[in-house]
Amino acid sequence: MTTLTPHKPAPPRPGSTVAPATPGPRPAQDPAWRELVDAVREAGQYRTRAEAESVIRVVLSALGGHVVGDERVDLARALPEEAARVVASQIPATRRLSAAEFVDSVAARIEGATPATARWDVSSVLGVLPPLVGDDLVTRILDQLPPGYALLFGRVELLPAA
Numbered sequence: 001m002t003t004l005t006p007h008k009p010a011p012p013r014p015g016s017t018v019a020p021a022t023p024g025p026r027p028a029q030d031p032a033w034r035e036l037v038d039a040v041r042e043a044g045q046y047r048t049r050a051e052a053e054s055v056i057r058v059v060l061s062a063l064g065g066h067v068v069g070d071e072r073v074d075l076a077r078a079l080p081e082e083a084a085r086v087v088a089s090q091i092p093a094t095r096r097l098s099a100a101e102f103v104d105s106v107a108a109r110i111e112g113a114t115p116a117t118a119r120w121d122v123s124s125v126l127g128v129l130p131p132l133v134g135d136d137l138v139t140r141i142l143d144q145l146p147p148g149y150a151l152l153f154g155r156v157e158l159l160p161a162a
Helices: 031-044 049-064 069-078 081-088 099-109 115-126 129-133 135-144
Strands: none
Touching: 031 049, 031 081, 031 115, 049 081, 049 099, 049 115, 069 081, 069 129, 069 135, 099 115, 129 135
């Protein structure tokens, strides 16, 4: 996958006539969104696109509350428009969650999920983000999260020697 940014129309030039705005593509028609859904569906081995879409929305909404500042803005810019809206619409969390607590919070949002299935779901979504948004941004995001999140993004986490 490649780094994708939501389409931003150019501002109108002074004195130009602007045509009425037309709605953007629906998420199912947005090629970048379809690419993300397909990547998550493959990574998580989900049976349907709808299942993969649902998992993406739950995981990104949970992540959106824990990524703040420039990293949150840059993450939203690098994601397909639908995914960016999910991240950007979240109210920042008042308490930082450990990686295990984060997975538990996702489990609470998915009917019938267990911590094990939620960890699979989280890893299926977050694991496809590095090629999409770039390793530099993922590193910046991980720097603001508590230890333990790197594995959820498919990275090895090295801890300093005691």
